[in-house]
Amino acid sequence: MTILNKLNRSNFIRLQDLLKIEQRSKYLFNSIESNNNHWYQDGKKPISTANQHHHHSSILNHHMNDKKPDDYSYGKRDYHHNNNNHVVDQQCQQIIRGRLYRWNDVLFSSTFNEIVRLDSSIIDDITQYSLFREKNFIKSFDKGFFSLMPFVVRSLERLIDLVDQQMFKIGAQKIQMPSIVGKHLWLRSERWQLSGQEIFRVNDRHQSEYCLAPTHEEVVTQILASCNQLSHRQLPIYLYQISPKYRDELRTKFGLLRAREFIMKDLYTFDKDEDTAKQTYQLVSSMYENIFRLLELPVIKTVGSVGTIGGKHSHEFLLETNLGEDEMYTCLNCSESFNAELLDDINDDQQQQQQPYCLNCKSHHLTTKRRALELGHSFLLSDRYSKRMGAIYLAEHSNKQIPLQMGCYGLGISRILAASVEYLSCKYQQSLSSDSESSAQSSSSSQSQSASTLYDSASNSLFLRWPKLIVPFKICLILPKRDSKEDHGKGTEFSMHLANIIRDRFGEDILIDDRSNLTIGKRLLTAKTIGIPFILVAGRNIIDVRPKFEVFDMYNVGDDSIDAKQQQQQQGRLMTQAEILDHLNIHLKHFQLNKD
Ligand SMILES: [Zn+2]
Structure with a gap:
């Protein structure tokens, strides 16, 4: 990939x-x-x-x-x-099933979603379950390796845009490093010896050894080491990439949540001294918190252990959910959170059978251990890599060669994508299945819901919820049933006309459900279960003198006084073309990344 x-x-x-x-x-x-x-x-x-x-x-x-x-x-x-666009546009007119669409219409029938057979292996093994597999959005033919289908890729690209934008705000530059890294670099950082079987190691035809990189500290440090006469004036330098990473997981789990190939954003920072490196660390941490806030995920910044990456200290960004394999404590006294392993290890080292205590305020007053999923990780590396690999700069007055102070910061992009949909869908599902009075209460405890309970519920009507900023499509348009009186009465033409206006005015791709052999009800259910925010249906009122669409505002951005359950049962609101354009003009912004 x-x-x-x-x-x-x-x-x-x-x-x-x-x-x-x-x-x-x-x-x-x-x-x-x-x-x-x-x-x-x-x-x-x-x-x-x-x-x-x-x-x-x-x-x-x-x-x-x-x-x-x-x-x-x-x-x-x-x-x-x-004029060029005009020519291209003409050449790309397409006729499908006897109808004419513009080349940039996204037709449901071409999203490849329903002609792929459902992945039956997930039925046999609950640990391999994931909503994306359930919905046929990802496919797997080897454990822990996934093909991503069009809906997931669209969402992934929006997530990457969001992360790129945040990285740009702190002045980071995007680079691309190779997935295969030679043993010689890993020997110099001593990670070749330190890392165990979770690293994929490969040989080439000359029996030279390489690894499929899980992170790129060695390569990026070598890039800095290869710079001639790096001056203090050029610092800090922030470099990042978004690329596939590899880890030979003993147990793959829950689709993209624990895969052997995954997409990660890794940022590496280079500062002139410890103080500025700490400032950078704070800057990136707050940027990470901002990213999770934009994705509607209540992620907790947690003190973590440095592991084989090394360095001075680290934080994990954890989402509380049973789907995760980490555990965490939160101090009830100072509200600092800790990876449970860190506190339990300290206990073991001290050979004491006592309650774990807070490393910040020494209080024993901690929450119980809670399951969590790691979505991001930051390390203050100090000169662990730069010293070994000779990444230095020339000091301001003395021309002395000083090792760079490094930090590294990972975001599990494909994991965040899957986790956000698992988390928000689960929360939404709970608000649907509970009474409307207790829905607020249940959604706050939704993190305790596990995959298996989700799986037990009627899976065909599982409604996906995406973070608003990364929905694969914001608008779905359902065309009249083929050869219905709405179809014959220009309902289809009128719908396509609206699609063109929306696209031209708002610059949005529209998912057009052209499977007009299916009933409107069936296609409406599909659009709802995929988690499309705005669904426009060309129903029986499309052939009125003043044609009207049925409009479903599935994320309740237009009216949050009704709860999710009422929302699901509600009929669409009848709206004219002008009313729809007004509605979108006001409410589309909830789903658009702010470009300033
Ligand atoms: Zn404390």
Whole structure:
């Protein structure tokens, strides 16, 4: 899996879409051509590609005119300011199941979701369960390795955007380092000897040894060591990457929560002395807390142990949930939180059978041990790596060579993505199953819900909840059932017209549920279970004199006076096109990353 930078990524997707659509269009054009020879008035087959294109567009127009009057001109929009777009847009018109869509419409039928068979292995082993596997959003053919399907990738890309933005705010630069790292670097940091079997080790054809990197302290420190005459004026330097990492977990668990290949954001900071390194540590910690706040996750910053990474001290960012494998205490006196292992180990060292105590205020008044999942980790490394690998800078006056003061900071990106959906969906599910009066109470204790209890509940109607800022799609549009009176009465054209306006005005991709052979009820349930915030249904009122859509505001951003249960049972609100645009204008911002 290659994570390209933002620009490349979007280009890559566009290119892929173009190719896919072009191929499909070619196939369809060919089938139209063979069935519709009467379109060629001169009776000749086109010979050159240029001619072909000319004829194809005329076929398109004839075809459309034949099927339905092109009242709303979708697919033939006029781009005054960018003529190239116009050409591209025309070339990418696609005909699917006899209907014409714009090339950048995202059709449900092309998201690949329901033609993939459900992963039956998760039924046999509860520890391999995950909501994403349940929903067919990820696939696994080797334990701990996952393919991510379109919905998850869209959400992942939004999460990466969010993290990139936060990193940019503190002045960090994005780099990319290789996944395979030579043994010689790991020998110099002494991690080759210190690390056990959790490291994947590989040999090349010359029997040189490498590892699949779980983190990149050695490589990034070597990059700094390779700088000539690094000056104090260039510090601090913050470098980060977002890339696949590898760990040979003994027990993989819960899908992306404990995988052997995972996507991590790792930041490495280089400061001139301990004081500035500590300031950096505070800066990054508060930035991490901000990221978790944006993702609606009540993550607790917890004192952790430094483990094999080494350094002076470290913090873990823990989410309280039974899905995690860590445990934590919180001091009831000073409210500092600790990884339970750290406090229990100290007890063992002192050979005393006493209650664990707070390392901050020495109080024995701690909460009981609680299960938690580690989503982020920070280390103040001091000169543990820079000294060994010769990453130095020249001091201000003396020209003395001084080792850089390092920090390293990880965020488990793919784990955060899965954990946030597990956590928020679980919380939402509890608010649905409880009485409306006690829903507030139960949602606060939702972290004690385990995967198995989730799994026991009626899995077909499990409603996913994503953090608002990383939903894969904000809007889903459900087209009329094929050959219904709404379909024949221009309901489909009117819907596509609205989709175009929304996209042009708000710049949002819309998920268009084009599976018009299915009933509206079935497709509405799908959109609800996927966790789409705004669902627009072209129902029976779409052919009124003033056409109206049924609008479902599933995240309650328009009206938080009703609870989740009422929300699920409610009929959609009937809204005209203008009312929908007003509604989105006000409420879409809850789902958009603030760009300032
Ligand atoms: Zn304390």
